[in-house]
Structure formats: C-alpha cells, structure tokens
Amino acid sequence: MNTEPIWKSWFARHGAKLLLFARQQARNPHDAEDLVQEAFVRIWRLYGHTGEVAPGLVYRAVRRLAIDWARSLDRRKIREQKVIADSPLHESFKFTIEQDERQKSILAVVERLPPEQKEVLTLKIWGELTFDEIGRTLDLSLNTVASRYRYALQKLKDWLPAELEDSPNIEMKVAK
C-alpha cells in the first residue's frame, strides 16, 4: 500500500491555476512562483492537517501577498514592465500546433483587458471558482464580480474579430 502526502495531489490539481492567477498579480513569472509558494505554504501550514484546503483561501493569500509585495517593490517597477513585454500571457498555457495561432490571438485579447476584469475572468474560467468565491477572494461584492465578468466577455467578443482578422488562417468562430 503506497501513500503520498495529500498536498501533492492538491497541488497537482490547483497549482497550474494558482500560477496563472499569480502571474497576473505579480506580472513576473518568477515572482508569481514565489507568490504561489509563499501563499500555499502559509495556508497549508495552517489548514493542511485537515487534509483538504479550499482553493479560495490560497487565491486570497496570493492576492494579499501580491499587494504587500507591490508596496515594497516599487523600485523594481521599471524592470517588471520589461518582463511583461517579454512574457505574454499565452506562454502560461499549454498549446497544440493546431490551436496555437488562434489560442495566441484570443489570449492576446484577454491580455488587453483591464486588470480588474482579467482577474475575475481568470478566476472564473480557469480557477473554476464561483462568483461568490471570487467575491471573497477579491474582497468584492457579488454584483461587482458578475458585472466585471460580463464586461470582460463582452469586450472579448467585440475585440476578437479584429484580432482574428490579422491572422487569416484562423477560423472566425467566436465572431459569428
């Protein structure tokens, strides 16, 4: 009978989503990893003995840590801006050759969304959190979360045709 620490299966299930969220909070892939590590370790030390930790707790810890770090790391702002340009959002995703161009275009549009809408979209689509959980994670009301999500999708729908037109080989599925 083999055993494995519960945190490993938990991390395998939620690690990718947390990294994606942290990537948007930190704006730097290395800081994003540091954020996830710090937040996960803190929460797991407090609640890991229960065997299951609500992902929302770790998302919230990531966000709060990101805010704390941003306050103390203003001097690194210029360097981070350069890193943003070097690491677009689509690099945080797996992709296949067929999907590559279309996925890149869609994610490029996602990247253009205002940060407050992008984080809601990320938590809903890829974090698989409910609006209620997102509200608690971001300290927002349910209505604000729902409207930000709707605005984000509306913008994606409006902007996508133009973005996809630039890539002639891509099928205009979303624009229809």
Add this chain to the structure above:
Amino acid sequence: MREFEELEKELQTFQPKPPTDAFTARVADALGDSGDISFRRVTSTPAVKKAKSKKLYLFIPPALAMAASLVWIFYIFPSQSLVLPKLPHSIIPDTQSHSPPLASVDEDEASPLHGVSLQELQAHSGVPTNGWLDPQVQERLIDRVDEGLIRRPGFAPGRQVRYHYIDETLWKHPTSNTRIISTTPRQEVLILELDLY
C-alpha cells in the same frame, strides 16, 4: 449569459501550464515537515472493492453464531421462553433450584472491550494486541502569529501571540512492522505583559 456560452467554452479548453517539477520540489522544501502532516493511500479501484467485500465477510460469522445461539437457547429452555408470558409469577427467581446463567461472559481484564477477549480482538481486528512499544509523543510548532497589542481591563496591556502546534503520537509494533500515527492540531495563546513607562 447565453450569448457568451461559446466563448466561455472555448476559453475553458485552454489549459494553464502545470507547475514544473523544479517548482514543485521547491514547494516541497518550503513545506518541510508540514507537508507530511496528512497522507492519503494510493490504491487501485479493484483493491478497494476487495476490501469492502472482505469487510462484509467479517460480519457473517458473528451473525451465524448469534442465530445458532438463539436456536440453542429456544431448544434448551422451551418452557421458560414460551410459558413466561402466561405465568407472571415465574419471573421470580427460584432460589432453591438456581440454574447457571444462559450465557456466561468471560471477562478479560486486559481487554479494552467488555466481553471480548484479547485473542478475539486480535483475530477480528487483524492488529496485534501485544508487543507495542511505548508511544512516542512529539510536539511540532507549525506557526507563530503575533496578533499585536491588546488591552485588558484592570491589567497592563499585553502582546498576544498565537502558536499553532501539531501533536503527533506514534505507536510502533516492530514485529509486524505496523505504525499508527495520530496527529492533533492545537492552538495556544500567550499574552506577554508589557511594561508601562
């Protein structure tokens, strides 16, 4: 939001990259002992089904034994069991012809369960009852949170510090190479008195 359904579905097909092995190893290092607090068994599905059916078999022999003993009791003492409702005075025990109890229970002083001997306990549970080493108790500090200054009516102000511990008790049985670990979370709050100047 039906108009966005197609878009949502397409976005959901994009899979974020999983954490790299190096990053997972880094998290494991950072977790340290806290990562080993809780474990899960990794078993295949057929093994689980087998374990369930095995459990069912455990209940069959006691049920058969109970049925057999009931039949035996009714066979040996038919008059008492049948006549009892009609003759209320027979409830009073007859002191002159005192018969032994219907079923005697051999009490095993060493057994933690009443009416179950150590041998029976061992046979049914599959866990040895002798040969355990003394339990090892360990207290592990998980976290310490400084909750800042607090005011206490009638006392000097203090600094409240909350400690999170895990109490771990380990029982070892070297002969069968069996280990039982119990982990219990515990909180302690200390108030450090501050001097007023």
